[in-house]
Amino acid sequence: MSLEELDYELPEALIAQRPSEKRDECRLLVYNRTDGEISHHIFHDIVRYLREGDILVLNDAKVIKARLFFRKAETGAEIEVLLLRQIDENRWISLTRPAKRLKIGTELKHESGVLCARVIAVLEGGERLLELNYDGDLLRILEDIGEIPLPPYIKRKRIESDFNDDEYYQTVFAKNLCAIAAPTAGLHFTESLINELMKNGVSVKTITLRVGYGTFKPITTDNIRNHRMEQEDYFIPRKTATDINKGIATGRRIVACGTTVVRALEDSYYKSGKVKYGWSTADLFIYPGFKFKVTDALITNFHLPRSSLMAMVSAYVGLDRLKEIYRIAIEEGYRFFSYGDAMMIK
Incomplete structure (x- = not known):
């Protein structure tokens, strides 16, 4: 597969420079893999798409001022x-x-x-x-x-007194100080939204993946199969591993919040034939042709062209379909990248 296939054109005006004022009021595009339907919402509407019995997995890594x-x-x-x-x-x-x-x-x-x-x-x-x-x-x-290491496409001044990246570029459930970039799909959740999901019967679990250079390192090889992923350490708690493995066995839906969660869970299963408790190191590069064993639904942001994250999501939904989804998102004025809007693939 060529790197060129992961490319698309994005108007610069759609690169989000700030998050939504309220985390769960960003926009949400929902894509149904069964019938191909696309619908448009605000993020809080995700309560309609996460159902009783689902296992929602979050990455609780906290960003270091690196x-x-x-x-x-x-x-x-x-x-x-x-x-x-x-x-x-x-x-x-x-x-x-x-x-x-x-x-x-x-x-x-x-x-x-x-x-x-x-x-x-x-x-x-x-x-x-x-x-x-x-x-x-x-x-x-x-x-x-130190300073929060914002991505280079966020082109604001280093310090703006009217805006607090130290707060907004952390998830509300961030706990383990270990990452150099935020698990951005999690930025849209509020504590009240998580509580509402739990009251509705959604089981919320956490893993910790130390988001590092591997997540955002550019692909430089013409053939993406020659790209080498940088290693990233992750930890899966015993209860998380146990509940996910039971969920897989009993047909419960495993919903990954973000590509970092996908990477940790799929790497663990790829190595062990199950989701395994403890520390490990992920160097798994997920691109079209990969067979997902854990992830049943994915919550994610809109990613940079020619990136490993674009490759992962195209592996999950299909490259042609993903490009069509992105084309529609651009037409509808969705905001892209770390501080942008979200999509759910179910």
Whole structure:
């Protein structure tokens, strides 16, 4: 399958720069795989489509303030750093900008004085391996001096006093501080909506997938089968695994909230023949031809063209049909990407 097949044209005006004022009042497109029907709603209407007995699975990963602005110790030039993946206590694989200025041995200092970094390797993909120097708890330090790492297509100023990304770019159920991007399909849920679903007999379960570079790394190979997914760690609680496996055996519908949940559940089943409790590492690349074993319905946002997420959703619904859904969504003025509207495929 060629990368070109995952492409589509999107008017720039439809790239959401802010979320809906109320999380569950964004728009919701519902696609029924049985009869091909498409309908248009607000997100809160999802209560009509999640029924008693369903198992709704959420990713409770919380976004780290992993975006930092350092100065080169030698010249004072500003360097932007995105911490991607922790290798051990002090070493992180990182994206840096401008990268060409960072050679092995380059020293970086943060204006706060509480964090320094040194480049100890230049990796094959251009990432830098940084050794961090600090005292105390790194996550607490990042909460104080870091910024939420918004995607580059959100082109607002770094800080806008009238808008709080620290709040809006976290799900209301975020618990485990471990991700560098939000599981964005979950951004649309409110606590009251989740409570309403539970009262209606929907079983709500969580997993934790540390959303990392693997989720948004661009596909650069012409043949997407040659794309290598970056690893992402995930944890499936014992009760979640038990209930999902029982649900599969008894015909209950497993509803994945977001591609990160799909990746964790399908990776676990692919490796073990069931959804397995505990920590594991996902490197599964899902593209057309993949046979889903766990996911019966999917809640997701509208994704970037030529991306691994576009490949995953096209595997779930069919590439031609997905492109038709996207064409209709564009005609209807849906908002795309992380802060955009949602769709449910059932």
